[in-house]
Each structure stands twice: as C-alpha cells, then as structure tokens.
Amino acid sequence: MLLSDFRMAQPDVTADFVPMYCLDRRQTVAAAIGRMCLEKYFHRQHLTGTQAGTLVRANQEALARIISAKYERGEYQAHAYAGSTIRRVGIELPDIEESGEVLTDRVLDDQAGWAMPDGRWSHGPASRDMSPLPETAEARCRGCNCSVVRDESGKPRTGRDGGARYAIEKSCPVHS
Numbered sequence: 001m002l003l004s005d006f007r008m009a010q011p012d013v014t015a016d017f018v019p020m021y022c023l024d025r026r027q028t029v030a031a032a033i034g035r036m037c038l039e040k041y042f043h044r045q046h047l048t049g050t051q052a053g054t055l056v057r058a059n060q061e062a063l064a065r066i067i068s069a070k071y072e073r074g075e076y077q078a079h080a081y082a083g084s085t086i087r088r089v090g091i092e093l094p095d096i097e098e099s100g101e102v103l104t105d106r107v108l109d110d111q112a113g114w115a116m117p118d119g120r121w122s123h124g125p126a127s128r129d130m131s132p133l134p135e136t137a138e139a140r141c142r143g144c145n146c147s148v149v150r151d152e153s154g155k156p157r158t159g160r161d162g163g164a165r166y167a168i169e170k171s172c173p174v175h176s
C-alpha cells in the first residue's frame with residue numbers, strides 16, 4: 001500500500017463528506033468519503049455527520065485500502081490545504097462497491113436510541129417508556145406525529161436490543 005499513516009481529521013458534522021488525511025512518503029494526501037455514498041452503501045437514510053464519522057472510524061482499515069488503490073491509479077484532484085496544494089482522493093459508492101472490500105455498519109446498531117428531528121441521535125435509557133408507540137392509532141389520536149425509522153425498503157430499523165427506533169418530533173405532545 002502506497003499511502004500510510006491514515007488519520008481522521010477533526011470532523012465537521014455539517015459537511016457532506018468525512019475528511020481523512022494520510023501520507024505518500026512525506027507528502028500529505030487528503031481523502032474524502034461522501035456521506036451520501038455511505039447512506040447508499042448501507043441503505044441508511046439521513047446519516048448524521050457524527051454517524052458518518054463513526055462509520056468511517058469503524059471501517060478505517062478497509063477505507064484506507066480503497067483510498068490507496070484509487071490514489072495508485074492516479075485518481076485524485078488538486079486540493080487547497082494549509083496554504084499549499086495537495087492531492088485529494090474522493091471516495092464514492094462505486095469505489096467501495098468495486099473494491100472487493102466489505103464495510104460494516106454494526107457499530108451503529110450497537111447504539112440503541114432515538115433519531116431526533118434535527119438528526120441528533122438520542123441515547124436514552126433502553127427502557128424509556130414510548131407507549132403509546134408512534135404510528136399506533138392511540139398515539140395518532142393523542143396528536144403524535146412521530147414516526148418509526150425505516151430503511152429504504154420500508155422495513156423498521158431496530159437496535160441491537162431488537163427494539164424499534166423512532167424519529168421523535170419536537171412538537172409531539174406525547175413523546176417530547
């Protein structure tokens with residue numbers, strides 16, 4: 001592998017990519033892993049910047065191999081960095097899918113919780129009383145406008161405890 005010393009940059013949770021830096025001998029090389037491409041790869045909608053960073057950290061070794069392979073093919077752009085110009089490798093979905101690497105998102109399933117409307121992930125106690133559950137007739141009747149978090153195929157997402165995840169609306173009179 002040509003590139004070495006991979007490290008994650010200070011995460012900017014509002015950016016649409018996760019930045020990484022590494023070295024080609026003594027030359028700094030930047031890499032950017034698109035948040036959208038992580039969403040598509042893992043079939044997860046609306047990843048927060050923090051979740052995307054967590055996924056990159058959990059898959060850092062595989063991503064390092066993918067970045068280095070793309071760099072070795074000469075597929076990089078010029079990128080302004082610290083007053084000079086360095087090379088930057090942008091990682092998109094085909095780069096991961098065609099690499100032969102298998103990334104894991106288990107790290108997110110280990111974090112049971114609730115997706116909040118602003119995208120924050122709430123790590124409440126697993127026993128938090130959610131009844132009446134969002135999307136049930138009783139909850140709707142009481143003015144609940146929360147929803148079950150679903151993947152792209154419409155299947156409810158569950159945490160490691162098997163419990164469903166809910167997107168809690170700030171305006172909900174039952175759950176907020």
Ligand SMILES: [Zn+2]
Pocket residue numbers: 134139144145146168169172173174175176
């Ligand atoms: Zn609700």
